[in-house]
Amino acid sequence: MSLELRDVVKTYREPGGGRLPVLKIASFSLAAGEQAVLVGSSGGGKTTLLNIIAGITAADSGEVLVDRTDLTKLPEAARDRFRAERIGYVFQTFNLLQAFTALENVLLGMSFGGRHADRSAAIELLKRVGLGHRLHHKPAQLSVGEQQRTSVARALVNTPKLLLADEPTANVDAANQQTILDLLRTSCRENGVSLLLVTHAPEVANQFDRVEKLADFNNPVPQIAAR
Amino acid sequence: MNLATIAWKSVRQRGLASSLTGVSVALGIMLMVMVLVIYGILQNTFNQRSINYSLIVGAKGDPLQLVLSTVYHVSPPIENLPYRLYLDLKKDPRVEVAIPLAMGDVTEEGNFAIVGTLPEFFERDYAPKRPFLVKGTAFHQPFDAFIGSRVASENGWNLGTKLKLRHGGAAGDHVHDEEFTVVGVIAPTGTPHDKTVYVNLEGFYQISGHDKPLDEAIKREREFYGEPPLDADGLAAEMKKIQAKYGVHDHAHGHDHAHHGHAHETPPVQKEVTSILIACKSDTAGLMLQGEMKKGYKAQAVNPIFPMQKLMNDILGPVKQLLLAMTGMIVLVSGIGIFVSIYSSMSARGREIAIMRALGAQRSTVFTIILVESIILCLGGGLLGLLLGHGMVFVAAPIVEVQTGLIVNPLAFELAELVLFPALLLMSILVGFLPGMTAYKTDVAEALSNS
Numbered sequence: 001m002s003l004e005l006r007d008v009v010k011t012y013r014e015p016g017g018g019r020l021p022v023l024k025i026a027s028f029s030l031a032a033g034e035q036a037v038l039v040g041s042s043g044g045g046k047t048t049l050l051n052i053i054a055g056i057t058a059a060d061s062g063e064v065l066v067d068r069t070d071l072t073k074l075p076e077a078a079r080d081r082f083r084a085e086r087i088g089y090v091f092q093t094f095n096l097l098q099a100f101t102a103l104e105n106v107l108l109g110m111s112f113g114g115r116h117a118d119r120s121a122a123i124e125l126l127k128r129v130g131l132g133h134r135l136h137h138k139p140a141q142l143s144v145g146e147q148q149r150t151s152v153a154r155a156l157v158n159t160p161k162l163l164l165a166d167e168p169t170a171n172v173d174a175a176n177q178q179t180i181l182d183l184l185r186t187s188c189r190e191n192g193v194s195l196l197l198v199t200h201a202p203e204v205a206n207q208f209d210r211v212e213k214l215a216d217f218n219n220p221v222p223q224i225a226a227r
Numbered sequence: 228m229n230l231a232t233i234a235w236k237s238v239r240q241r242g243l244a245s246s247l248t249g250v251s252v253a254l255g256i257m258l259m260v261m262v263l264v265i266y267g268i269l270q271n272t273f274n275q276r277s278i279n280y281s282l283i284v285g286a287k288g289d290p291l292q293l294v295l296s297t298v299y300h301v302s303p304p305i306e307n308l309p310y311r312l313y314l315d316l317k318k319d320p321r322v323e324v325a326i327p328l329a330m331g332d333v334t335e336e337g338n339f340a341i342v343g344t345l346p347e348f349f350e351r352d353y354a355p356k357r358p359f360l361v362k363g364t365a366f367h368q369p370f371d372a373f374i375g376s377r378v379a380s381e382n383g384w385n386l387g388t389k390l391k392l393r394h395g396g397a398a399g400d401h402v403h404d405e406e407f408t409v410v411g412v413i414a415p416t417g418t419p420h421d422k423t424v425y426v427n428l429e430g431f432y433q434i435s436g437h438d439k440p441l442d443e444a445i446k447r448e449r450e451f452y453g454e455p456p457l458d459a460d461g462l463a464a465e466m467k468k469i470q471a472k473y474g475v476h477d478h479a480h481g482h483d484h485a486h487h488g489h490a491h492e493t494p495p496v497q498k499e500v501t502s503i504l505i506a507c508k509s510d511t512a513g514l515m516l517q518g519e520m521k522k523g524y525k526a527q528a529v530n531p532i533f534p535m536q537k538l539m540n541d542i543l544g545p546v547k548q549l550l551l552a553m554t555g556m557i558v559l560v561s562g563i564g565i566f567v568s569i570y571s572s573m574s575a576r577g578r579e580i581a582i583m584r585a586l587g588a589q590r591s592t593v594f595t596i597i598l599v600e601s602i603i604l605c606l607g608g609g610l611l612g613l614l615l616g617h618g619m620v621f622v623a624a625p626i627v628e629v630q631t632g633l634i635v636n637p638l639a640f641e642l643a644e645l646v647l648f649p650a651l652l653l654m655s656i657l658v659g660f661l662p663g664m665t666a667y668k669t670d671v672a673e674a675l676s677n678s
Contacts, residue, residue, distance in 0.1 A: 047676065055587055057672045077589045084587020095582045095675065099240035107228045112587035117228050154586070 002162050002194035003030040003053065010048055022048055025062070026213070028172035030159070035185060035195040037205045040214030045197040050164045053196070054087050055079035066159045084113035088155030088193070090184070092167035094147045096139040102126060102150045103135040109154035125153045129183055145176030149183060156187050164187055165226065166195040169204055181207065230592065232508035232598035233583075237576075249608040251561035256618065258554040260644055264620050266547045267641040271533045272299065272419075272634065278538040279352050280326075281513045282505040282528045284308070284316065284520065287455025290527065291534040297328060297502040298531060299419050304330055308526055309448045310498035316505060321512035324351055329431050332392040335402050339378045340423050341392050343431030349373065349411075351506070354421055362386070363411030369430035373411035375421040377634070384409055390424065392434065403434045421634060432493040441466050444497045451525050469494050562654045565604050569597065569662040570577070580666045581674030594663040601659025602652065609651040613644065618643045 005028040011019040023045045030036055051057035053064060064071045067086055071079050083085045083089075096105045101121055110117040126135055129149040131142075139147050148168060155163055165184060169177040173200050181204060188195040197208070205211050238245045278298050285293040286306035295302035329343035346366045349359045364385050366373055374384055384390070388409040394400045407426050415421055430527040431437055439447065445465055449456060457465060473494040506511040507526065513530065520528040580593050588596075617640070622635035 048672070051672045054585070056675075059620070077591070080587050080589040081586070083585075090583055091585075095578070095585070097236075097579055097582060099236045104228065104236070108233070108583070109586050110590070111228045111233070112583070112592060 001027075002032040002034065002067060003196065004063070004065040005029070005053070005172035006063040006065075008064060009044070009050075009051060009060045010052060011066075015137070021118045023052070023059075023125055025049070030162070030194050030196055032194055033192045034188070034210070035188060035208060036197070036210040036212060037208040038196060038198045038212045039200060039205050040198075042200060044214050046214055047166055050089075050166050050196070050198060051072055053162070054089055054164055055068070055083050080112070081114065085115070085158060086161045088149075088158065088163040089149050090155045090163065090165040090168045091168055092170045094139070094151045094171070096147055096154075098139050098151055100130055101136045101138055102142065102146075102153075105139070105150055106157050109157045113158055115158070122153075122157055125157055126150070128187075144172050145179060148172055148176070148180050152180065152187065156191070159191060160164045160193055162194045162196070165195065167199055168197065169199070169201065177194075177201075177204070230596050231599055232601075234596050234603055237596070238600055239604050241568070241572055243571070245604060246657075248565045248568045249604050249611065251564050252608025252651070253611035253615060254607055255554055255558035255561050256609045256647060257615040258557060259551065259647060260613055260616025261619055262547060262550040262554060263641040264616065264639050265645050266543065267643075268635050268639050269543055270539060271639075273539060278504075278531050279354050279357075279506070280324075280504040281507045281510070281530060282516060283502055283531050284312070284505055284528045285502040287525055287527050290529040291538055293502065293527065293529055294531045294534045296330065297504070300330070300342075300423065304501045306467065307499035307501055308503065309451050310495045310500055311448060312451070312524065312526060313500055313503050314495065316503060316516075319516070321508055321516060322505055323508045324504075324506040326351075326504040327428060328502050328504065329428060329437075329499070330501040332394055332403070334378070334382070334424055335391040335393050337381075337382045339375070340419075341431075342423055342425050343428040344425055345428055348425065348504075353416060353418065355415070358389070359416075359420075360414035361410070362413040362414070366411060366425070367426060368408075368410075369427050370405065370431070371408045371410045371415055371427050372407040373425040374409050375413050375423045376415040377421040378424055379412045384414065392426075393490050394436065403436075405430070405434045414450055417634065417636070419634065422628075429508065432498050438497065439492070439497050441469060441497060444494075444499075444665065445469075448496055453523075462628045467553065469496060545576070558651075558654070561608070562574060562605065565601060565644055565655075566658040566661070567599060568604075569659065570665070573597075573662050573665045576666075577669055577674040581671045584669065584671040585675060590667045594667040597663040597666045598659040599655060601662070602655040605651045605655035605658065606648065609648060613647070 005025050007027075008023065008025040009021070010023040011021045014020050023171060038046055038049070053066065053071075054057045055064075055074070059072055062072065066082070069082060071082065074082060099110065100108060103119075103126060106122040106126060107117050107119065109193060110122065123132075123135060126132060129152055131146060131149055131153070134142060134146055139150070142150065148171070152168070155165075163184070169180050172180060184195060184197070187193070197204070199205055283293055283297050285297065285304070286308055288305035292302045292305055296304045310327065311323060316322050317325040319325075324347070326344060326348045327374065333339060334341060349361060349366065352358045361373060363373070372390060378384060389406045390401045390409065391406055394403060407424075407430060413420055442462060445462060446456065505513075505516065507516065513528075516528070517528045520526050554619040562635055583593055583596075584590070617638075620635070620639060621637040624635040627635045
């Protein structure tokens with residue numbers, strides 16, 4: 001099992017002092033190499049869930065097991081290291097560093113895991129996503145599609161066990177949308193990486209065998225239910 | 228990609244702000260380096276090792292002026308002394324060595340100081356355990372000269388070169404007709420000797436105008452020793468006695484060696500010296516001589532160490548401290564500039580920090596990156612300032628030499644400069660701490676959602 005969630009609860013503090021529930025997941029799992037899509041309304045807690053799985057945000061309670069390691073039991077620094085080494089993250093807004101070239105952005109993804117940054121592996125990966133001719137271009141010099149392909153390469157460069165993709169096609173045009181999607185799915189399949197992709201676009205969700213719905217969290221508290 | 232590379236990228240991204248703050252540090256450090264190096268040069272120049280004599284005897288006046296004019300040739304001589312005083316001191320049983328010096332002229336070419344002295348001057352170490360090394364022959368004929376290494380290199384002079392003296396040192400003063408011949412080139416000493424031409428004292432007196440008219444010389448010598456003035460008959464008899472012994476010899480009235488082609492001994496009474504270097508047989512002897520000079524003569528005996536220590540401690544030392552404090556403030560202000568630059572950029576860099584954190588960077592890692600940025604700016608600016616400071620000294624050295632007569636080593640380096648970098652490192656850590664903590668505390672989820 002690549003990912004397993006048990007009784008995960010997340011609330012936020014309200015200005016009045018109370019707690020606002022945003023997420024309550026009784027059980028969810030993703031097998032090694034499995035690909036699933038998570039759909040739900042905007043503001044429905046999808047990004048919060050990905051952040052909890054990535055160890056960026058701490059859950060109030062419950063267990064988050066990634067590659068059999070319970071992230072909720074790890075101190076923050078260990079979670080950071082775990083994320084650097086075993087979890088890839090593709091953001092909706094790409095989140096490339098503007099001062100860095102495409103190659104440097106990918107190398108940056110290798111810089112925090114305690115492993116040696118393998119320049120040739122980064123170049124190879126960029127070539128595989130079709131950016132061999134854009135290695136030394138900065139994000140501002142890349143098209144939107146190229147930027148997202150760079151961020152995909154950055155997420156895959158550490159050969160993670162789990163790839164989280166938060167609306168990866170939301171900011172790209174239709175042609176690039178399919179390219180990005182194919183790239184993500186093919187790369188994960190080839191490397192045995194589990195993929196959990198969040199989207200609100202039905203045309204994206206429909207391409208996955210497994211689609212999970214994150215119900216409106218306001219009332220009742222959202223639950224994940226297998227289709 | 229290591230943290231320094233990531234930090235350097237950030238510094239470059241904010242190129243203008245980074246350059247300005249780095250340059251402000253560089254300017255402060257440049258000024259500090261210049262103050263340290265120049266003070267070091269002055270200290271080395273004026274320390275006691277520049278002279279190997281325990282006393283300098285000269286006319287009464289400012290002791291500092293006596294030392295500066297005698298040893299460093301950077302101040303006009305006070306007044307002349309009778310040659311008889313030198314002869315008296317030479318015979319004094321407490322005196323090991325007495326060397327007369329006659330100064331006031333410069334070379335026609337290059338304005339290097341001329342010092343008339345005796346061959347014995349070169350037999351004694353110019354500083355403890357540092358003997359004169361001279362290429363050439365001995366310094367025996369009246370119109371023989373030794374030249375310092377800088378005189379040789381700057382004027383292109385060598386053994387056999389003929390040189391003339393400009394009277395008084397001012398550009399408008401006349402050039403003496405007599406020529407001296409270079410018979411020795413002194414190896415570099417790093418002292419004022421390098422920029423000095425030494426001529427045989429006997430030849431110095433034989434230059435027209437360098438010996439006093441006989442009647443005036445007799446009067447001045449008696450006045451110096453506090454002897455009653457002679458009446459007209461007594462003066463005439465004294466002059467007749469001297470002329471009978473040395474021959475009629477009066478350059479002031481048209482008797483000029485350059486024109487009649489001979490050299491002969493100048494009567495001692497017509498000779499004057501500017502100062503006398505004394506090495507005493509004991510410290511006590513030196514103190515006794517100093518005390519006697521204060522009472523009996525119109526002269527003073529000065530231990531060269533004390534006026535120079537006074538100059539360094541009472542005048543130059545506080546000036547150095549003041550300048551260091553001022554330049555330190557400049558560096559401090561530039562440090563604040565770096566703080567403002569980095570800190571003000573932090574709000575715009577929240578997303579950048581959050582991205583790195585999302586990629587697995589720990590809080591301590593992003594804190595370190597910000598700290599390294601601060602270190603790059605402080606130490607980079609410091610290094611630039613160090614180069615600029617030494618560059619300025621290198622460029623200014625020949626100008627300062629011309630203006631002051633001091634020897635300035637353009638490659639001078641002060642050990643105190645080594646303290647600058649640990650201090651800069653400390654400053655960079657202080658400056659980078661608060662922005663670093665801002666990065667440390669960045670809420671990744673919030674910063675990413677804001678983007």
